[in-house]
Amino acid sequence: MAAAEASIFSGSGDNSVWTDVSPLLQAACNGLQDGELIHGDNFNLYAAMSALEIMDPKMDSGMIGRYYSVDEAIDGGAAPIPISFDRTVDVQCTIDIMDHLLACEATWHKGHSLAQTVFSCIYLLRPERTTSHALLHSYSSVIRATCKAVISVVSDARTHEEEDLFTMMYGLNLNGEDEKCLSILNAVEETISRQLRACRALSARRKVLEDIEPLQNNPMLEEGYCRAILARLRFRKHFYHVLMCLKRPQGRGLQLARKHVASCISELKAIRELSGQHTACGGQTISEDRTTASGRQPVGFDASLNARLSAPTPPRSIKILSWSEAIEYFLKLLQDLDIISSCSLENSLDCVLHFVVQFQKSQPDLVARAHLQRLLLQDGKLFGREAIFSVISKAATLPEVVKNHDIEKMECVIQLGQLVINLLRILCANSAWQRRKLGKILQDWRVTYIQLELALRSKFGEPSGTPSGENICMNILKQLLVWVEEKVYWIASRFLMLGFELELYSTSEYGMVYWYIYVVSVKLVEKLHHRISISNRGKRVKCRGKKKRVPGKDATRDIQFSPTVLFLQSHICLAEGLTMMLAALRNEKMILESPTPFNSDQERFFQHFELLQKAGIPDHNSYQSFEGSTKNASLSMLAMYNHFKDAQRIAKEVKSSFSDDPERLSELRRIEQVAEHNSVALSLLCRVGDALDSSLKLSFEFSHHPHFATAVVRRS
Amino acid sequence: MDTGVSGGGDEKAEFDPSEITYVSYGGEHHLPLIMNLVDQELSEPYSIFTYRYFVYLWPQLSFLAFHKEKCVGTVVCKMGEHRSTYRGYIAMLVVVKPYRGKGIATELVSRSIRVMQESGCEEVTLEAEVTNKGALALYGRLGFIRAKRLFRYYLNGVDAFRLKLLFPQPYIHPSLLMEAHEDSIRRSSSDTIEVSH
Numbered sequence: 001m002a003a004a005e006a007s008i009f010s011g012s013g014d015n016s017v018w019t020d021v022s023p024l025l026q027a028a029c030n031g032l033q034d035g036e037l038i039h040g041d042n043f044n045l046y047a048a049m050s051a052l053e054i055m056d057p058k059m060d061s062g063m064i065g066r067y068y069s070v071d072e073a074i075d076g077g078a079a080p081i082p083i084s085f086d087r088t089v090d091v092q093c094t095i096d097i098m099d100h101l102l103a104c105e106a107t108w109h110k111g112h113s114l115a116q117t118v119f120s121c122i123y124l125l126r127p128e129r130t131t132s133h134a135l136l137h138s139y140s141s142v143i144r145a146t147c148k149a150v151i152s153v154v155s156d157a158r159t160h161e162e163e164d165l166f167t168m169m170y171g172l173n174l175n176g177e178d179e180k181c182l183s184i185l186n187a188v189e190e191t192i193s194r195q196l197r198a199c200r201a202l203s204a205r206r207k208v209l210e211d212i213e214p215l216q217n218n219p220m221l222e223e224g225y226c227r228a229i230l231a232r233l234r235f236r237k238h239f240y241h242v243l244m245c246l247k248r249p250q251g252r253g254l255q256l257a258r259k260h261v262a263s264c265i266s267e268l269k270a271i272r273e274l275s276g277q278h279t280a281c282g283g284q285t286i287s288e289d290r291t292t293a294s295g296r297q298p299v300g301f302d303a304s305l306n307a308r309l310s311a312p313t314p315p316r317s318i319k320i321l322s323w324s325e326a327i328e329y330f331l332k333l334l335q336d337l338d339i340i341s342s343c344s345l346e347n348s349l350d351c352v353l354h355f356v357v358q359f360q361k362s363q364p365d366l367v368a369r370a371h372l373q374r375l376l377l378q379d380g381k382l383f384g385r386e387a388i389f390s391v392i393s394k395a396a397t398l399p400e401v402v403k404n405h406d407i408e409k410m411e412c413v414i415q416l417g418q419l420v421i422n423l424l425r426i427l428c429a430n431s432a433w434q435r436r437k438l439g440k441i442l443q444d445w446r447v448t449y450i451q452l453e454l455a456l457r458s459k460f461g462e463p464s465g466t467p468s469g470e471n472i473c474m475n476i477l478k479q480l481l482v483w484v485e486e487k488v489y490w491i492a493s494r495f496l497m498l499g500f501e502l503e504l505y506s507t508s509e510y511g512m513v514y515w516y517i518y519v520v521s522v523k524l525v526e527k528l529h530h531r532i533s534i535s536n537r538g539k540r541v542k543c544r545g546k547k548k549r550v551p552g553k554d555a556t557r558d559i560q561f562s563p564t565v566l567f568l569q570s571h572i573c574l575a576e577g578l579t580m581m582l583a584a585l586r587n588e589k590m591i592l593e594s595p596t597p598f599n600s601d602q603e604r605f606f607q608h609f610e611l612l613q614k615a616g617i618p619d620h621n622s623y624q625s626f627e628g629s630t631k632n633a634s635l636s637m638l639a640m641y642n643h644f645k646d647a648q649r650i651a652k653e654v655k656s657s658f659s660d661d662p663e664r665l666s667e668l669r670r671i672e673q674v675a676e677h678n679s680v681a682l683s684l685l686c687r688v689g690d691a692l693d694s695s696l697k698l699s700f701e702f703s704h705h706p707h708f709a710t711a712v713v714r715r716s
Numbered sequence: 717m718d719t720g721v722s723g724g725g726d727e728k729a730e731f732d733p734s735e736i737t738y739v740s741y742g743g744e745h746h747l748p749l750i751m752n753l754v755d756q757e758l759s760e761p762y763s764i765f766t767y768r769y770f771v772y773l774w775p776q777l778s779f780l781a782f783h784k785e786k787c788v789g790t791v792v793c794k795m796g797e798h799r800s801t802y803r804g805y806i807a808m809l810v811v812v813k814p815y816r817g818k819g820i821a822t823e824l825v826s827r828s829i830r831v832m833q834e835s836g837c838e839e840v841t842l843e844a845e846v847t848n849k850g851a852l853a854l855y856g857r858l859g860f861i862r863a864k865r866l867f868r869y870y871l872n873g874v875d876a877f878r879l880k881l882l883f884p885q886p887y888i889h890p891s892l893l894m895e896a897h898e899d900s901i902r903r904s905s906s907d908t909i910e911v912s913h
Contacts, residue, residue, distance in 0.1 A: 603882040
């Protein structure tokens with residue numbers, strides 16, 4: 001058995017020399033008994049997992065594949081040029097290659113290697129061969145340039161820690177004359193437009209003005225093929241333009257990008273509509289797995305040729321997305337890019353944070369997320385336009401004097417700027433990675449908070465008798481502290497909410513999660529309200545000289561809450577209601593939970609919230625306070641004080657303040673629905689009492705809101 | 717790594733749970749049994765080195781379940797230092813389809829977890845596909861939480877959950893952890909600080 005096994009360690013550096021180990025292996029095999037293993041100390045799990053068994057098709061990438069090299073494949077006729085001497089067949093085959101490349105490109109974007117997807121195309125691997133085939137050559141050139149542009153934005157954005165496969169190029173040659181690709185494409189597009197015009201004129205029995213050679217030989221198929229190819233070429237052209245527009249600094253190309261996005265979408269739809277007209281099998285059912293519109297296998301692809309490039313792990317054969325899935329993927333990508341292009345460059349930091357969070361709700365893929373990140377952060381500035389400190393000053397509503405103030409140069413303030421940049425980056429990542437990073441950066445925010453606090457303390461230990469200049473500085477630092485605290489709770493709240501989207505909580509844990517969301521949201525609202533009232537006070541001081549004060553009016557304004565605060569207030573009521581409802585059901589044994597054999601709720605609480613607790617969010621809270629606030633919860637108590645009714649009332653009241661914000665409006669409607677359903681469920685539960693186990697079943701669902709559960713009572 | 721315990725096939729084996737015997741890994745003769753089960757039931761391909769890595773270093777953490785002469789389930793694990801904690805790791809857990817749903821997997825994995833706890837592990841971890849409802853429910857009943865979601869973790873492109881079980885610890889108030897951390901930042905300051913809000 002030992003002889004059939006081999007482990008391959010990659011040689012490193014210039015000092016390694018290739019030698020023939022067959023005699024050594026033979027000697028080792030003779031010396032070993034069946035089942036014996038030589039174990040080196042450095043042979044760890046990673047080495048064990050990277051080892052492969054030669055001639056096992058699941059692991060050995062070298063044994064599969066028909067050809068040893070690209071040249072051998074070409075010599076073997078795998079990628080002929082022209083594809084066929086019959087011009088009709090040649091055009092058909094070219095369309096198939098275009099379609100399969102689109103499917104490969106989407107598969108690449110979805111997380112497979114470039115080598116095994118787009119560059120499984122032999123024509124792309126040898127660009128000089130296609131020069132005589134204008135159509136194929138123009139399409140390959142633009143694909144190559146597009147891949148290069150997409151890799152560049154993804155590697156710039158560095159959102160790809162878990163998605164780093166994306167930017168690996170395996171030494172593939174992507175270099176070409178990028179600028180030229182568009183002129184080649186335009187020339188071919190022009191020719192085919194003329195061919196289309198000519199064939200239309202012919203069919204309308206009009207006189208053809210120019211003597212134009214048709215695209216191919218079958219007049220019945222000419223118009224269909226011309227249109228099919230034109231739509232494909234135009235899609236590529238506009239898509240490349242979209243990428244170039246989005247690349248322009250300071251968001252200068254956004255408006256134009258939207259126009260090209262719209263053109264891309266209409267060309268994609270045209271491609272889909274036209275596909276019914278020239279399918280190969282006419283009438284036969286075409287497999288849903290097909291990677292081309294026609295359902296034919298494309299000529300000139302061999303994924304195994306690059307398999308050996310795909311180290312370090314042995315490549316598995318991958319499934320290329322189907323043609324219709326690829327079209328769907330690109331439609332979604334274009335919609336996401338359209339949302340990005342519609343981002344207002346005048347947005348404040350809070351609006352930007354809200355924008356990113358909303359954008360992430362539709363689960364955009366890597367390429368779209370990378371574009372958003374590059375738009376937000378260029379040269380360390382927001383949208384490449386505004387320095388981060390200035391962004392923070394506006395967000396924290398610091399007074400105007402702060403400009404050119406020494407505060408900007410303080411070490412902890414510089415750090416704060418870095419934290420904001422990091423936060424924006426993290427918010428653009430996939431939600432799994434995002435949540436992990438958010439949990440970790442809470443600690444950094446906490447440290448910066450403490451350092452700001454210390455700076456305040458050391459500079460202004462004695463609050464009285466300081467000159468007014470220092471007073472301003474002290475106020476600025478205090479205001480900054482309030483803002484940092486608010487952001488810490490905002491991050492904590494996003495961390496907790498994302499847990500629902502990632503399905504990290506089980507039903508038995510909902511109680512503790514809602515309790516935590518409740519506690520964090522209360523703090524968040526407190527800081528937010530504090531900041532808003534400070535800034536309002538500042539504004540009022542300014543106006544005082546101009547207007548006569550109306551006595552009493554300011555007093556009422558002080559206790560008025562801003563719509564944002566009220567919006568969060570509705571979350572607080574829902575979270576508190578759900579915490580208490582779950583606790584009451586547990587206390588009254590209406591939810592039966594069997595104890596776990598190795599640990600208890602206390603350990604699970606610690607595990608879920610460890611990062612928050614370590615960052616002191618909120619101060620001095622622990623499992624004991626959760627237990628303390630829920631152990632006496634009962635249904636009769638809830639019936640007397642119904643948090644869901646409060647949530648419903650607040651959501652209803654605050655709606656009018658968000659009449660110009662459709663997203664917040666729709667969330668408020670959902671909050672109302674959750675509150676209403678839970679209210680009804682609660683009164684039903686109070687009525688039925690013990691009947692719950694026998695005839696009624698209770699479950700919690702996320703049918704109305706992604707983070708707030710709806711209690712559903714069903715007859716079993 | 718991987719767990720195959722959910723969704724029994726059509727052909728259910730008729731047996732009494734008391735007929736199942738559980739044995740700790742006993743040597744090279746058990747290796748082909750383990751490899752066959754894992755190869756049959758799990759999606760990830762493992763080389764023989766991976767199996768030997770586990771069963772040679774931690775034979776006490778691997779168990780097999782037999783019905784009469786037939787091996788119907790197995791669990792393979794490891795333990796060791798991980799970032800200042802001593803943790804156990806469940807690498808593979810498999811029960812063949814006709815024998816699923818009778819508590820064999822729970823018994824197998826519980827045996828490993830007990831040995832880990834006795835050996836001083838503070839926690840146990842593993843990964844499971846997000847779509848593997850059976851495994852997720854099983855580990856949930858044992859007290860594991862879903863600590864993280866790992867984006868496209870498996871070669872087939874599916875996300876995984878990192879599941880974690882924390883054993884009860886001698887209790888340290890979390891605020892103490894926090895204060896120790898903050899003290900190091902505040903070292904230069906002489907007294908405590910209160911910021912007015």
